[in-house]
Amino acid sequence: MIRPATPADIPALHTLIRELADYEKALEEASATEDQLHEALFGPHPAAYAHVATDSTDTVVGYAIWFLNFSTWRGVHGIYLEDLYVRPTARGGGHGKALLTELARICVERGYQRLEWSVLNWNTPAIDFYESLGARPQDEWTVYRLTDEALVKASGTA
Numbered sequence: 001m002i003r004p005a006t007p008a009d010i011p012a013l014h015t016l017i018r019e020l021a022d023y024e025k026a027l028e029e030a031s032a033t034e035d036q037l038h039e040a041l042f043g044p045h046p047a048a049y050a051h052v053a054t055d056s057t058d059t060v061v062g063y064a065i066w067f068l069n070f071s072t073w074r075g076v077h078g079i080y081l082e083d084l085y086v087r088p089t090a091r092g093g094g095h096g097k098a099l100l101t102e103l104a105r106i107c108v109e110r111g112y113q114r115l116e117w118s119v120l121n122w123n124t125p126a127i128d129f130y131e132s133l134g135a136r137p138q139d140e141w142t143v144y145r146l147t148d149e150a151l152v153k154a155s156g157t158a
């Protein structure tokens with residue numbers, strides 16, 4: 001049901017990423033191409049990793065894209081889960097839990113001490129699911145982000 005993604009999964013991953021962006025009401029922001037995904041996941045210097053969830057016909061119905069982060073306080077890597085998505089038609093089949101279980105297994109096996117991700121405040125089904133697994137929000141932290149014009153301005157190159 002869960003396996004590392006392969007280059008042949010890129011079209012399915014791209015489709016599912018766009019489905020997630022649509023669900024999150026931000027489809028216009030999802031500009032990644034299949035070529036960019038291939039380069040990020042399977043190029044000479046991979047920056048991210050992916051696992052896919054498949055159904056009984058080996059059709060990709062969900063995915064997790066993740067990368068390594070690092071804790072200066074703990075002195076070890078962790079996993080940052082960028083995306084976790086399961087098609088609505090496949091939800092309730094254990095795919096999301098199996099994807100998170102696989103990432104937790106990788107953390108334990110490799111000595112990583114954190115598995116972290118962000119969730120939109122309004123996504124109560126996801127929040128309820130994560131909390132049912134024992135995950136807890138980190139309310140004392142606020143995520144900040146520089147993008148687009150603000151990123152260029154902050155770089156001093158404009």
